[in-house]
Amino acid sequence: MLMEEMKELKNSVLGTKDEKATFDMEAICAEVIDREKRSKNIIIYNVTENIDMGSSQRLTEDKQQVIQILNQITEINPNELIISRIGNVQKNKNETSTSRNGGPPRERPIKVTFPNSEQALFILRNKKVKSPMTYV
Structure with a gap:
């Protein structure tokens, strides 16, 4: 037992x-x-956002700005990219989305998804962007 x-x-x-x-x-x-x-994603910071536009207009403007930034690094096919902002839209600039030092509200970062991780890695390795205020 x-x-x-x-x-x-x-x-x-x-x-x-x-x-x-x-x-x-x-x-x-x-x-x-x-x-x-x-591994297919990159995040781009400090890209201006016009909150007065509709969502489809903002998306179109964001895509144009991202393409302009990425074309400074390498030629890309814009049809292969998936672009979206991270976070919620702050309709009122006086809402709680201020920077850490109490300055003006931060722009929402942009997430860019490439078709493969090699393109994203190439962008990150060669990210010497001409605009010193835009961070990839």
């Missing part, structure tokens, strides 16, 4: 280890996939 209970406990412990190993492997795979997706 005691031997049977020991075998059952041993089997349950081994089963728990297998479940934990499976969970760890799933978490690792999810992390690798997430990093692969993020």
Whole structure:
């Protein structure tokens, strides 16, 4: 009887280890996939945003500004890019989105997604942008 209970406990412990190993492997795979997706992105800061425009007009203007910035680094195909602002639009410049030093509100950063990570990495390695206030 005691031997049977020991075998059952041993089997349950081994089963728990297998479940934990499976969970760890799933978490690792999810992390690798997430990093692969993020490796195609760059973030551009300090690009002016006209909040008085509609969202589609802002997106068009953002895309033009991003293309202008990236073309200073290399020729790109604008149709391959996915461009979006990060954060919420601050309709009123007096809202809580001020800079850390109490200055004027910050512009929302722009996330640019490339078709592959090589293009994003090339941009980051060669990011000597002519505008000193724009950060890639």
